[in-house]
Amino acid sequence: RKEVEQDPGPFNVPEGATVAFNCTYSNSASQSFFWYRQDCRKEPKLLMSVYSSGNEDGRFTAQLNRASQYISLLIRDSKLSDSATYLCVVNRGKTSYDKVIFGPGTSLSVIP
Amino acid sequence: ETGVTQTPRHLVMGMTNKKSLKCEQHLGHNAMYWYKQSAKKPLELMFVYNFKEQTENNSVPSRFSPECPNSSHLFLHLHTLQPEDSALYLCASSQDSKAGAYEQYFGPGTRLTVT
Numbered sequence: 457r458k459e460v461e462q463d464p465g466p467f468n469v470p471e472g473a474t475v476a477f478n479c480t481y482s483n484s485a486s487q488s489f490f491w492y493r494q495d496c497r498k499e500p501k502l503l504m505s506v507y508s509s510g511n512e513d514g515r516f517t518a519q520l521n522r523a524s525q526y527i528s529l530l531i532r533d534s535k536l537s538d539s540a541t542y543l544c545v546v547n548r549g550k551t552s553y554d555k556v557i558f559g560p561g562t563s564l565s566v567i568p
Numbered sequence: 569e570t571g572v573t574q575t576p577r578h579l580v581m582g583m584t585n586k587k588s589l590k591c592e593q594h595l596g597h598n599a600m601y602w603y604k605q606s607a608k609k610p611l612e613l614m615f616v617y618n619f620k621e622q623t624e625n626n627s628v629p630s631r632f633s634p635e636c637p638n639s640s641h642l643f644l645h646l647h648t649l650q651p652e653d654s655a656l657y658l659c660a661s662s663q664d665s666k667a668g669a670y671e672q673y674f675g676p677g678t679r680l681t682v683t
Binding site: 460490498499500501502505543556557558559560561 | 601603609610611613616658671672673674675676677
């Protein structure tokens with residue numbers, strides 16, 4: 457089993473739709489969690505950190521479920537510009553020089 | 569605007585060549601990273617430097633040799649590469665501390681083709 461798993465998609469959704477991505481991780485000692493987005497042929501960029509209490513940034517909501525070892529990302533009112541690959545990132549330890557694992561990514565296409 | 573720059577952006581090299589990739593971060597961070605991203609594969613962490621000291625080497629072949637002369641600069645020296653080493657090489661930096669992990673900021677990457 458891979459340490460971080462994501463549904464690869466692609467998710468094809470119409471503008472204005474709500475879409476949710478899940479990510480599961482296998483190491484229960486994992487400490488920090490992030491969502492990044494990566495546009496085609498570009499570098500990953502941080503979308504948001506994921507906190508135990510859940511957090512929201514505009515149309516984006518991230519949740520962490522430590523008991524079930526998954527994190528989620530909800531995008532409301534999808535825009536064409538949301539089309540990208542969304543990467544789940546898990547830090548196995550407290551610091552970044554502990555193991556950093558990127559998930560394989562979930563591809564999203566928002567259709568007019 | 570990313571505070572992490574990488575040069576060159578594109579590189580084509582033969583298997584017998586020696587080349588170097590350069591990364592510079594202008595964010596005052598203390599940790600820097602090299603990643604490899606091959607087509608249709610997740611990012612693979614190659615090397616981590618924290619306060620200029622290498623803290624992780626993920627079983628990377630010796631034909632890849634990192635160098636971190638100071639906390640702002642990171643190099644990846646390449647020699648006798650194989651065609652399967654063709655990939656996007658990404659540099660990242662973060663402000664790390666023992667209190668917790670912080671987000672990484674990526675450079676635009678060097679797209680490497682080995683012929």
